[in-house]
Amino acid sequence: MDIKKIRSKLKTSLFGTNIYYKESMDSTNNFAMRLAKEGAPEGTIVLTEFQASGKGRQNRPWYSGSGQNLLMSILLRPELEIEMVQKIALATATILIDALADFYKNRKIKISELEVKWPNDILLNGKKVGGILAESKLQNKTMEALIIGIGLNVNSSRKEFPAEIKDSAISLKDVLGVDTSIEDLCCSFLKRFEQNYTKYERTNYAGVVENWKKHCHQFGEHIIVKQPVMEETGVFHDVSNEGYLMYKTRAGKIKKLVAGFIMRKNKNAVND
Ligand code: BTN
Numbered sequence: 001m002d003i004k005k006i007r008s009k010l011k012t013s014l015f016g017t018n019i020y021y022k023e024s025m026d027s028t029n030n031f032a033m034r035l036a037k038e039g040a041p042e043g044t045i046v047l048t049e050f051q052a053s054g055k056g057r058q059n060r061p062w063y064s065g066s067g068q069n070l071l072m073s074i075l076l077r078p079e080l081e082i083e084m085v086q087k088i089a090l091a092t093a094t095i096l097i098d099a100l101a102d103f104y105k106n107r108k109i110k111i112s113e114l115e116v117k118w119p120n121d122i123l124l125n126g127k128k129v130g131g132i133l134a135e136s137k138l139q140n141k142t143m144e145a146l147i148i149g150i151g152l153n154v155n156s157s158r159k160e161f162p163a164e165i166k167d168s169a170i171s172l173k174d175v176l177g178v179d180t181s182i183e184d185l186c187c188s189f190l191k192r193f194e195q196n197y198t199k200y201e202r203t204n205y206a207g208v209v210e211n212w213k214k215h216c217h218q219f220g221e222h223i224i225v226k227q228p229v230m231e232e233t234g235v236f237h238d239v240s241n242e243g244y245l246m247y248k249t250r251a252g253k254i255k256k257l258v259a260g261f262i263m264r265k266n267k268n269a270v271n272d
Contacts, residue, residue: 001049001067005183014043015074015194016187024050024066029135029149032073036137036145044075045190054151057133058261063165068156070130070182074193076146082138084205085146086119086243089134091200091208092148092193093120094215096130099192100172103185109176116215118236118245118262122152127170129153150189155179209239223247227260236262 003021010016018040025031028046030053035044048071054062064071078084093116100122104111113125122130130152137145153171161169172180200208213219221236225247234247237254245257 001047002183003047006047006186009183009187010190011187012043012190012194015190015197016043016045018044020044020046022048024048024052026053027051027055027149028071028073029055029133029147032075032147032149033135033137033145036075036147040075042075042077046073046075047071047186055133055149056131056151062131062133062151063162064151064153065156065160069154069171070150070152070186072186073147073149076148076197078143078146078201080143081141082136082143083242085134085136085143087205087208088146088148088200089120089132090116090212090239090243091196091205092132092134092150093122094208094211095193095196096122096132096150096152096189097215098196099189100185102192103188104176111172111176114215115217116212118216118218119243124170124172124175128165128168129170129172152185154182154185209241209243213239222265223262224265225255225257225260225262227257233265
């Protein structure tokens with residue numbers, strides 16, 4: 001990755017003013033969290049080619065071959081209550097989708113079939129091309145720092161994915177057949193992220209959920225809801241204004257999922 005190219009092409013005023021890059025590290029989220037604890041400012045970006053302990057949601061590992069994909073963390077200091085983490089993560093997923101659609105449109109490459117899968121997986125042709133891991137540092141109940149980690153399969157090949165994700169993962173190159181400049185893609189995403197994130201901050205995150213819903217095709221899907229103390233089946237019904245999943249139980253009751261995750265019924269985990 002050519003960090004000089006990113007620094008020279010980046011047209012943002014806050015996000016990316018501070019960029020930390022190392023060829024390899026444990027995890028960009030861990031690195032960014034260490035920087036946050038040392039007082040690094042909002043907008044600090046961490047990038048790498050390879051993570052020795054890349055992390056996914058639900059304590060899963062995040063695999064990525066060296067130098068092939070976007071592995072990035074953004075340091076935010078939203079000073080909001082912890083409940084807002086979910087909304088910011090949902091917002092990031094849709095910003096990434098919109099940024100990708102724009103990026104390829106400008107290059108006259110048609111990229112369709114991008115969607116979100118609850119809560120913030122990015123799917124391309126029904127398979128996972130990217131994911132977001134939000135981790136916060138709290139001071140009382142307020143976020144002192146929020147790390148938004150983004151993993152996007154750009155130039156890797158599906159053939160190289162580990163066996164356990166081979167069938168469910170995909171890269172942009174698998175679909176496009178050509179390499180994409182990770183530097184250019186990163187700059188486009190950060191520009192859009194800065195515009196949208198600052199707008200969301202100004203408007204108290206109005207429109208995040210509506211926008212997310214426009215990118216989601218899971219409504220009506222039969223799901224298994226796994227919560228810390230119970231499990232039940234239901235139907236993916238809606239997302240509340242606060243960003244919680246609403247599901248309809250077999251008895252027809254609408255319930256809110258506050259802590260836990262969902263799996264597609266009779267299929268692989270929805271957030272695999
Ligand atoms: C998921 O879908 O499970 C979330 C995946 C998030 C992966 C990214 S890669 C960059 C950042 N650093 C990490 O350790 N994880 C996130």
